[in-house]
Amino acid sequence: MNRNFASILVGAALALASVTAAGAGTLEDVKAKGFLQCGANGGNLIGFGATDEKGEWSGIDVDFCRAMASAIFNDPTKVKFTPLNAKERFTALQSGEVDVLSRNTTWTMSRDSSLGLQFVGVTYYDGQGFMVRKSLGVSSALELSGAKVCTQTGTTTELNLADYFRSNNMPYEVVAFEKNEEVLQAYEAGRCDAYTTDASGLYAERLKLVAPDDHMILPEIISKEPLGPAVRQGDDKWFTLAKWTLFALLNAEELGLTKANIDEKKTSDNPEIKRFLGIEGDFGTPVGLSGDWAYNIIKNVGNYGEIFDANIGPSTKLGIARGLNNLWSKGGIQYAPPIR
């Protein structure tokens, strides 16, 4: 609700800001501030953007921001997080409240073209699913005709839900809440028969239920949800930096560079690794960074695979398999252009 106020502020800022005064580049601003302001998940989404009892943030979306901070400052702690719910996130980025939005946000055409923002890439290939109580005796989403479904407003989720039921000619009723705690609470209290969101979100949210084992996730995946970070349009340099932070994470995994072995690899003869580490060529200056920017990312936060495994991989509570998110060379679709 307080963000309705934020929308008004955006309006006011847009109305009053002078047309001519163009701000300095985001990178310069961030360097001057001394930290990166990162828009993260406000609903404690385990594995993606969540805080523990001590207020310490974790998750793959969070680690992406830490990677950016490492590239800029060689210090993953130079990030401040702004928790944002689905409805608040775009205005927060537009108004400049955050420098980058890294919060399980689906890359869609309308968001990319008419919100004044730009998606950097895909950190997690996802799709939308449904969760129901096992006792409901339903084994497919196609049996949900007439169901009451809880979801969150301001998401692609509520749109896909409508599309899915409409195209399958099934009546349904949607109860849409603004905060995801409220969605989950409503589902758990029995206000709805089913709960729908990104499959990753379903796994994460199921862990918060009193008896997670009483609930099951239906097999259907009804949409494509490429989740990734976004920045404001109009600052190409910042956009490039964000993009190559993601590519560095992926390339490192492909090159076998990890947090643990990256120092040894300094002696490697592989020219690709040499370029990655900044030993050969200069890839830092053009993006406004030091030559070892990519090295700093891996040294501080690890490569994409490491981030995945630490936050959501098979050994975590979420236990998500790499699947589509494996590297292209290992049967997935994660692929990054080369550093050269």
Next chain:
Amino acid sequence: MATFLNNPTIRGWVFQILFVLVLGWFVWDIIDNTSRNLQKANIAAGYGFLERTAGFGIVQKLVPYTEASSYGRALFVGLLNTLLVAGIGIVLATLLGFIVGVARLSSNWLVSRVAATYVEVLRNVPLLLQLFFWYFAVLRSVPGMREKWSFLGIFHLNIGGLHVPKLILGESAWMIFAAIPVAIAVMIFVAKWGHERQSRTGIRPPIGLINTAVLIGLPVIAFFIAGRPLHISMPVFTETGPLLRRGFQTDSGMTIIPEFLGLLLALSLYTAAYIAEVVRSGIQAVTRGQTEAAASLGLRPRQTLRLVVLPQAMRIIIPPLTNQYLNLTKNSSLAVAIAYPDLVAVGGTVLNQTGQAVEVVSIWMIFYLGLSFLTSAVMGYFNKRVALVER
């Protein structure tokens, strides 16, 4: 020239025109600047989005709406939902507020204490907390979707809401509604005739009785003449079959969703506490002499209240009452906290799906401003009517 400006009328005009020009320039500059900044930030602008397909569902709609309807239609659905909860809320809050306000002045110690406690408690707990109380604490502790609590066999409550019989109007049902204004006209006539007769003969005909009969009788007669065009659809509750199919069936009866109930309860109970205070102070502002004079004329206490005190108190009550109505309407935007799809909630969704913050915010502002003006105008009319009774 100098003499020109010395003329107060002309000077007045010059300044007014200048003021309007400056104001107009200021407004224009803001609009122009906003649209240029939006363009620069590559954010879509303009109201064209209102015609595009919304693509999301809404849980409560008073007019036909599907996912294929437009954003404009979605906003209209939200607007009607706001009007519904505010309208019913105002009626309930007024009824309860008058009862509590009068009860606070009761000579019965218990009654006045209960009323005072009501006012103190409800006024001092923030509205949002009360809303959460009704929605999350009360309406979530009722039976689940496949069970129910029934009252009188026709009202059923469960977590899906309050399930009640639904009136289905036949084609000629308009005759019944047409009978209502006719009945009201007759009632006004009867009242006039009664008063006239009372002042002429001193005998008061049973106006109340006749009018009640007219108000009920005419529509009932119309109902039969029209060929009984009303049907009742009872909520059907199924207890067998697949679990998902059990519970109340969607095409039977009417379901009042808990989000609406919670908001309505919170708004009307909360505002009633303020209205009670307005009523109490209005009544207390009528001098004791009026009551004593009425008593010495032989009026009974209830007559005194109805004929002497309340009409005078209304003059004092109506302006602050208007304020309470405006507050209730504006407070209804708390709906968003419990998923009731009012104008702010639906508008928020539209804003988020289209990114057109400036446009949606402007629609919100225009609507609430318009509604406030309308309420003030209606109440201003009533105020004028009662204010004439100057003593």
